[in-house]
Amino acid sequence: MxxxxxxxxxxxxxxxxxxxxxxxxxxxxxxxxxxxxxxxxxxxxxxxxxxxxxxxxxxxxxxxxxxxxxxxxxxxxxxxxxxxxxxxxxxxxxxxxxxxxxxxxxxxxxxxxxxxxxxxxxxxxxxxxxxxxxxxxxxxxxxxxxxxxxxxxxxxxxxGRVRRRHLERLAELLLAGAPPYELHPVAERADWTPPRTLTAVLLPEERARDALAVLDARTLQAGEDLPGAEPSAERAVLLVPDAEGFARAALLRSLARREAVVGPARPWQDARSSYSRALRALQLGLEPDGDVPVDTELRLADLVLRADGEALADLRAQVLAPLDDLGPGPREKLLETLRSWLLHHGRREQVATELFVHPQTVRYRMGQLRDLFGARLDDPQTVLELTLALGVR
Known part of the structure; x- marks a missing residue:
């Protein structure tokens, strides 16, 4: 028993x-x-x-x-x-x-x-x-x-930690412009299926987590050491898959109120190009306008004109020299009139509407400008230089 x-x-x-x-x-x-x-x-x-x-x-x-x-x-x-x-x-x-x-x-x-x-x-x-x-x-x-x-x-x-590290490493290689033979093995180790395109998004670090919650789950986030960025920038970089065409509008809407700068969509292996564009926009002072993110695709002219700030300053000084003897008030009025006249191809009624003045006022100011510039206002090269000089406020 x-x-x-x-x-x-x-x-x-x-x-x-x-x-x-x-x-x-x-x-x-x-x-x-x-x-x-x-x-x-x-x-x-x-x-x-x-x-x-x-x-x-x-x-x-x-x-x-x-x-x-x-x-x-x-x-x-x-x-x-x-x-x-x-x-x-x-x-x-x-x-x-x-x-x-x-x-x-x-x-x-x-x-x-x-x-x-x-x-x-x-x-x-x-x-x-x-x-x-x-x-x-x-x-x-x-x-x-x-x-x-x-x-x-x-x-x-x-x-999870290992995969996150592989994903961060992949983002770092993409931003550094690594060749495809380096990118593919890391993508495989991270179990990340390459998309058609990647779009770089720069935004404050504190807004990155909220943004990731509403973006494509395949979105990559780079680590802290970003190529070309200022050490004090405190900006996160996200690489968003397949955000071209109609999907770009959805991306921009999802980034509202997040102080984001959005680069162009590029083939995924060329994501560095998108990042460089967004970073350049930020460095050139293209800040988000209120709740609306900076869409670099809509700011190409600004990017081109601001690409060499010193050259642009020299061009302005050179081409606008005839206005140097005017006082600040008269100079500014003639500058805004000349800018509008160039943009509206000399259409007086449209210039008057934009400036909220009478068409006769436009005629008077353009008479002053012709006295200062002479026949150069009819010279295509001068018109081009004035347009570039006055293209960025």
Whole structure:
């Protein structure tokens, strides 16, 4: 007969140990039926390996439960813990959720307990010992579940960090203009499918997280060391996939109120070109206008005219020299009239409408300008130079 103090009699332990292969097979069969995620995974040779693993785990439990010296069967021995931890990591690697694994543990505990308890009772285990045995079984399973959950979480955390680092590295290589043979392996390691195009977006770092939440999930974010950027800029760089055509309007809407500067869409391997354009716009002082982001595609003339600030200043000084002797007030009025006259191709009514003045006022001012510039106002080269000089306010 088994003792009443909760320990296992030798004949009870032997009977349960003899049933381990059968219990393991029934446990796996029940999991396959009740947890569909494992139907394919537990078939064939893999199913036999899992049966062996279940049998070893139950054997480790029996070893603890029947040990002398007061061993606590609710605390699995190291190999069992390590095996459960590795199982959790493996499940995360295959893409199965922790919910599926915990469900498998619950089914396994129930089936194993039912069959092992039947064997124990048949071998003579009394009711008092049976209750203690139940506590040990479920405490043991809890320990294994916790170890597997830890392994699952650790793998996800590690793989997530590694993937994020690969994605950051890919963004850095793109911004640096790396050749395709360097880009493709990193994209593969990051599990990132290249899009048709990438569009660079520069925005304050504190707004990057909110922006990422509404952008394409494949959007890349570069690290802190950005090529060509000022160290104090504190700007984040996002590379947004496939934001050309109609999708660009949606991108601009999603970036409203985020102080963003948006480069052009470029083939994904040429993302550096988009980044350079956006960075140049920022460096040239093209700041967002209120809630509206800077769309560099609509500011190409500004970018061209501001490309060489010193040359533009020299051009202005040279071509506008006839106005140098005027006072600030008269000079400014003639400048705005000349700018409007150039842009409207001399159409007096349109110039008057834009400046909110009478057409006769436009005639008078243009007479003054012709006195100052003479025949040069009819010279195409002078008209070109004046247009460039007055194109940026």
């Amino acid at each position: 088994a003792p009443e103090d909760g320990t296992f009699a030798a004949e009870v332990a032997a009977a349960m140990r003899a049933e381990l292969p059968s219990v393991a097979a029934r446990t796996v069969a029940a999991i396959v039926v009740e947890v569909p995620s494992y139907t394919e995974a537990f078939s064939g040779p893999m199913g036999r390996k899992i049966e062996n693993a279940v049998q070893m785990a139950l054997g480790a439990f029996l070893e603890l439960a029947t040990a002398t010296g007061g061993a606590d069967a609710s605390r699995p021995i190291a190999p069992a813990i390590e095996g459960a931890y590795a199982l959790g990591r493996g499940e995360a690697r295959t893409g199965r959720s922790m919910d599926a694994l915990l469900a498998a543990y619950r089914v396994g505990a129930r089936v194993a307990w039912r069959h092992m308890s039947e064997t124990a009772v048949a071998a003579g285990m009394p009711a008092g010992s049976l209750a203690h045995f139940a506590e040990l079984v479920f405490a043991y399973i809890d320990q294994l579940s916790a170890a597997s959950a830890s392994g699952h979480a650790d793998h996800l955390a590690t793989s």
